[in-house]
Amino acid sequence: MRSATAFAPATVSNVGCGFDVLGFALERPGDEVTARIVPGVQGIVSIADITGDDGRLPLEASRNTAGVAVRALLAAVGHGQSIALTIRKGLPLASGLGGSAASAVAAVVAVDAVLGMAAPRDLLIACALEGERVGAGSSHPDNVAPCLCGGFVLVRHPHPLDIVQLPVPAGLTAVVVHPALEIETAKARALLGDTVPLADAIRQWANLGAFVDGLHRSDFALIGRAIEDAIAEPRRAALLPGLAEIKRAAIDAGALGSGLSGSGPSLFALCRDRDSADRVAAAMTAAVRERIGGEVQSYVSAIASAGAQVTAICAS
Numbered sequence: 477m478r479s480a481t482a483f484a485p486a487t488v489s490n491v492g493c494g495f496d497v498l499g500f501a502l503e504r505p506g507d508e509v510t511a512r513i514v515p516g517v518q519g520i521v522s523i524a525d526i527t528g529d530d531g532r533l534p535l536e537a538s539r540n541t542a543g544v545a546v547r548a549l550l551a552a553v554g555h556g557q558s559i560a561l562t563i564r565k566g567l568p569l570a571s572g573l574g575g576s577a578a579s580a581v582a583a584v585v586a587v588d589a590v591l592g593m594a595a596p597r598d599l600l601i602a603c604a605l606e607g608e609r610v611g612a613g614s615s616h617p618d619n620v621a622p623c624l625c626g627g628f629v630l631v632r633h634p635h636p637l638d639i640v641q642l643p644v645p646a647g648l649t650a651v652v653v654h655p656a657l658e659i660e661t662a663k664a665r666a667l668l669g670d671t672v673p674l675a676d677a678i679r680q681w682a683n684l685g686a687f688v689d690g691l692h693r694s695d696f697a698l699i700g701r702a703i704e705d706a707i708a709e710p711r712r713a714a715l716l717p718g719l720a721e722i723k724r725a726a727i728d729a730g731a732l733g734s735g736l737s738g739s740g741p742s743l744f745a746l747c748r749d750r751d752s753a754d755r756v757a758a759a760m761t762a763a764v765r766e767r768i769g770g771e772v773q774s775y776v777s778a779i780a781s782a783g784a785q786v787t788a789i790c791a792s
Contacts, residue, residue, distance in 0.1 A: 545607025703733030718767025
């Protein structure tokens with residue numbers, strides 16, 4: 477039976493100053509989804525198997541991020557094929573690395589490939605967002621868009637979708653450390669409230685503008701100054717013990733800047749090259765072990781030039 481497999485990478489959203497509007501893709505790790513055409517009954521989406529989740533994710537397609545995304549895609553294009561999905565989670569659950577987005581994006585990319593549809597990018601993003609809404613409790617393209625497109629992405633407007641792909645300065649390298657904690661996105665978002673003091677908003681706008689300018693001019697010093705988050709991170713700091721000390725360890729080791737990845741608990745840092753990123757990763761890992769304890773996963777990655785990709789197609 478015809479099948480296609482797609483890989484979708486981890487993403488860092490917010491990136492300090494860009495709450496809900498800025499994100500970038502890593503090269504690794506990520507999720508992988510295989511979509512297989514099922515003969516017989518038409519129009520059914522099912523989850524055949526999930527690995528890497530310790531049995532925690534639902535097998536019902538209507539409750540699964542990937543299943544909902546594929547249902548939305550088939551409905552949008554009016555396709556009547558039945559699809560079975562096999563999901564391999566390479567991202568930790570509730571990690572702040574865009575796990576819900578990665579599963580949804582990998583699923584729609586795999587289904588698009590197996591059915592030979594060549595669906596428009598914005599349609600794939602919109603359908604993946606429907607899946608992420610189930611997994612994360614809300615849908616914001618700052619994970620889904622870079623996951624699908626790669627690179628740095630600015631979401632100017634979510635509905636109708638308007639995304640801007642930003643340049644990546646040569647050498648810019650990301651570090652991500654993941655403590656042995658879980659933070660549910662919905663709970664972290666609930667801490668933010670509905671209002672923002674004007675002074676904080678002004679500071680955030682200035683930082684975001686400076687950050688984008690820094691990317692365009694490869695101004696690493698400006699990028700580092702602009703990463704500061706004046707809105708979300710201060711309200712979420714209590715969720716991650718030792719946050720300030722871990723960020724300080726990153727800066728002392730040579731990072732341009734550091735902060736929470738999404739809603740956490742993972743933390744990211746941006747560095748000017750791979751050598752400094754390796755030093756920063758070691759320093760952040762040591763600080764996480766000291767302040768939080770437990771196992772620590774760390775990743776060093778260039779900003780991915782490409783997002784989700786089809787890795788295999790099988791004709792039978």
